[in-house]
Amino acid sequence: MQNDIQEILISEEEIQQRIRELGAQLSEEYAGRTPLVICVLKGAFIFMADLVKVITVPVEMDFMAVSSYGGTTKSSGIVKIIKDLDTSVEGRDVLIVEDIIDSGLTLSYLIDMLQGRNAASIKVVTLFDKPSGRAVTLEAEYTGFVIPDAFLVGYGLDYAELYRNLPYVGVLKPEIYTK
Ligand SMILES: O=P(O)(O)OC[C@H]1O[C@H](OP(=O)(O)OP(=O)(O)O)[C@H](O)[C@@H]1O
Numbered sequence: 043m044q045n046d047i048q049e050i051l052i053s054e055e056e057i058q059q060r061i062r063e064l065g066a067q068l069s070e071e072y073a074g075r076t077p078l079v080i081c082v083l084k085g086a087f088i089f090m091a092d093l094v095k096v097i098t099v100p101v102e103m104d105f106m107a108v109s110s111y112g113g114t115t116k117s118s119g120i121v122k123i124i125k126d127l128d129t130s131v132e133g134r135d136v137l138i139v140e141d142i143i144d145s146g147l148t149l150s151y152l153i154d155m156l157q158g159r160n161a162a163s164i165k166v167v168t169l170f171d172k173p174s175g176r177a178v179t180l181e182a183e184y185t186g187f188v189i190p191d192a193f194l195v196g197y198g199l200d201y202a203e204l205y206r207n208l209p210y211v212g213v214l215k216p217e218i219y220t221k
């Protein structure tokens with residue numbers, strides 16, 4: 043698995059340090075409130091697990107599974123809901139937890155959907171932001187790292203369902219996805 047990585051872009055230690063900072067900021071943002079923290083599966087599951095441990099206000103959690111990449115490195119443009127929320131978002135302060143914003147299509151779809159369900163507020167925390175990939179205008183309120191234009195894997199990010207369990211984020215060797 044490690045042999046398929048061209049370069050480690052962000053180390054495990056750097057990721058964990060940044061998550062502690064994000065946790066502190068979010069704890070201030072939501073002081074006195076109990077946000078509903080939504081994990082966008084599958085990619086965000088590791089980030090969600092590490093992030094909620096460093097948030098000091100009470101939170102409720104729910105999970106949604108959406109997919110638009112499948113076994114490719116390009117968004118299909120069609121966001122497929124594989125699992126919806128169990129909880130009503132009506133009147134709730136919603137914090138969406140994403141691993142990466144690339145084209146922005148997944149999040150713009152989710153934000154529209156949650157607005158339609160009358161959330162009181164919707165904010166986004168993403169660990170990685172790849173602004174060069176954007177197809178729609180969209181920015182997260184909280185971003186861990188701005189990353190360059192390359193297909194990344196690790197720390198939840200997959201290529202064809204593999205590499206999610208790497209503890210760091212790396213650039214996949216192009217020969218892996220062009221072969
Ligand atoms: O900004 P975008 O171009 O929409 O890309 C970001 C989305 O793509 C990935 O999900 P994917 O569809 O690969 O599903 P997965 O989380 O199960 O891997 C990632 O986890 C984000 O949810």
Ligand SMILES: [Mg+2]
Pocket residue numbers: 085111112199200201
């Ligand atoms: Mg994926």
